[in-house]
Amino acid sequence: MPSPSVRQPIALLGAGGAGRALGVALVAAGFSVSAVWSRRRERAEELASLIPGSRVYSTPHDAAGSGRLVVLAVPDSAIAPLCASLSWRPDQAVIHLAGAFGRELLAAAVQAGAATGSFHPLQTFAGAAVPTAWQGIAVAIEADPSLKGELLALAQQLGSRPFLLSPEQRPLYHAAAVLAANGLVALAGVAAELIAQATAADRATALRSLFPLLSGVLANLDQLGLPQALTGPVARADRETIDRHIEALTHTAPTLLPLYRMLAQAMLPLARERAAAAPERLVALDDLERWLASEEVAR
Template sequence: MIRVVILGSGNVAQHLYTGFLDQKHAKVIQCYNRKRLLFHPAQEENSITDDIGSLKEADIYILAVSDNAITPLSAQLPFKNKLVVHTSGSVPMKALCNLNKRGVFYPLQTFSRDKNIDFDSVPICIEAEEEKDVHLLKDLATPLSSKIYEISSDQRNILHVSAVFVNNFTNHLFSIGNDICKEHNIPFEILYPLIQETAQKVIQMNPDQAQTGPAIRKDTKTIERHLNILSDPLQKEIYQTLTKAIQSKYGKKL
């Protein structure tokens, strides 16, 4: 059995703990966070510590902390030559202190505290300096997910940029759509089937082929009507920027 210690108190730490809870191949033997937060009702109080000097002996130490905390926390670890990995999409593996063996265990998914995650469908990107540690990370990840990828720090950084576009920016557009509906007393739920179809379509076909709407059609009258509806200057700017980007990509001009 692979012994795991999770350091951190955020959403990724919580979901990793829950994900490993029913696994027979790995056991989270301890969690470290300064608030001594419990991640699950079944978790025992004595498995939580806020004292970094009292970390238990483990095979893998997972730093599920903010990007800025990775380097300083890894330098505070009270041991050497252990496998220490972080879960960040954008931080290089070498940001970890070199007194320990370094690696990455990056689950590429958006994590919210109150939303359950099916880890089997979550891609897990792994990286390590030594081949034996790559195998250990594969052994840790494989029973958890069916989608395991060996990804370098440079590749992972590029992947993270893409993820920001398809998730964070897209979610912000959903938020804008919700605001517009709310402003005009329209139920946002009317758009749910469209949101689902849009997401499913880009899985089934190339996003370039899936592009529709007034921008690609060069429907200037509809675009003008939409801009007249928008009362928020920032919403107008975003609409115009995205319209210009779509038309530029597909060879059409404003």
């Protein structure tokens, strides 16, 4: 059974990817979700069909009023306006799921005496909502002192791994999340375009050809960690291979040269960690670093 410290029932405002995943996970963990609302009623009805005992409300005001813990699972830009448009009670707690912003978006609820917090899953949600979607994922929590214990208990009951995040460190934390998630997608897109040029395949086929490689990298990160998961020419200090890459990009995709160079330079600290017991490799990596920073490569 859920911890009695988590106030219920829960009202869920927003039925996008994160909201759907959270709603289904809450029910699977035994929590009472009483209300669902979305600007698109069909989405709310679809989500409510997965949450026994919940009701679809026509207005966010009525939905929020039915819950003691209210989750604003709406786009970041809509959180503050939505919060300001609603009436809050001192016995309520209001949280949002945004990563880049904290409790400042919930100022209207604070003024009414409600407890506030943010509950950001370090995960991306797409496709059908499944009860296990929140299991094993990290959840960043920022909250009133009176609410922290509840949100920690909520995350633990969902099977997540919660941690506390200060307002000052939130932008850095979210930048890291964006680099890991969206940056990976961007790199996969760039690599797929290059594979397509090299093989005359379409981009979708090229992307599919990269899946085993990408899966292998993630498996290595999981099983070996850093820096051991780093392989390839930078890890080997293989300047000849890197030079061939740069030559090919110069003729085929010159706009990607700064990206390739920047990523190669970002690999160097990991390569040095991995070569800590190999003095000759460390010397070669120093030479490689100087070469990558030279005008010859920056051309």
